Amino acid sequence: MSSPEARFVAREKLLTCVHCGLCLAACPTYVELGMEADSPRGRIHLIRALEEGQLVPTPEVIRHLDLCLGCRACETACPSGVEYGALIEAARPYVERFRPAPARWGRRALAAVLTTPALRRAAFAPLRLVGGARWVRRLARRLGSPWLAYVAALQGAARAPGLPGVLEPEGRPRGTAVLLTGCVAETAFGRTNVATARLLQRAGVRVVVPRGQGCCGAVAIHLGAAERARTLARSLASVLGASEADWVVSNAAGCGALLREYGSLLPGDPAAAAVGARARDALALLAEVGLPPPSR
Ligand code: SF4
Ligand code: SF4
Structure with missing residues (x-):
């Protein structure tokens, strides 16, 4: 089945995939389901066929794209540097309009x-x-x-202790991080945010927790709501980008991945570019500055 060319994704990013298949073993949906269309290579093939108008987004095609967890394990496994995250995030809003109302x-x-x-x-x-x-x-x-x-x-109903606006570093100061507390993460996994902030503090990082942060936009973009994602990202970038911190830290993989792409999500927005350049996963930052010794 074919349709006119769609033009929703940067073609040069599609062409970097050489179909070697080295990413397949890293992909949890391929490992679980064993279908080429549920692998990174298969999904790139589908996205390319959609982009070139050789395929229309049938429910079956959309299902294979929906099943992608967005974990990006394929990116680290790929020797060609394929930006898989950018491809799937361009495809999601495109296929959205073909779903039943x-x-x-x-x-x-x-x-x-x-x-x-x-x-x-x-x-x-x-x-x-x-x-x-x-x-x-x-x-x-x-x-x-x-x-x-x-x-x-989910973490139980007991409320997580609130985080102060600033946690001063313990030991030798290593730099300042502004912590993204997130939306679903803050509501459902508040204690994980508290543990992240305390661990960074113990590793010598000054942690700043701005109030009124809101959602980074990852949830919206994963649901294909690109415009809502941009609105949320613009608002968050104006809060986080204003800080002088060395790093913008997230402990949720999907949020961290989107923060790193704020520059391309909001071209021409200096606050978004600043957030993108300083975005770090909490565990990556801890590996960089060194884990504190375990408490007794
Ligand atoms: S995404 Fe990378 S690893 Fe996977 S098939 Fe394409 S080039 Fe190979
Ligand atoms: S993002 Fe994760 S689930 Fe999606 S194709 Fe890559 S490895 Fe597979």
């Missing part, structure tokens, strides 16, 4: 709920009441339900 509106509503603090907290409140409970974990296993498994993985 109920699915499209459902995904838009989900993006709006997850990226709006009051709606997100209201949505997570009942789930957090049972989050982390052993009986939910057992039930999820018995029923084989991935949705219950997500609920079981």
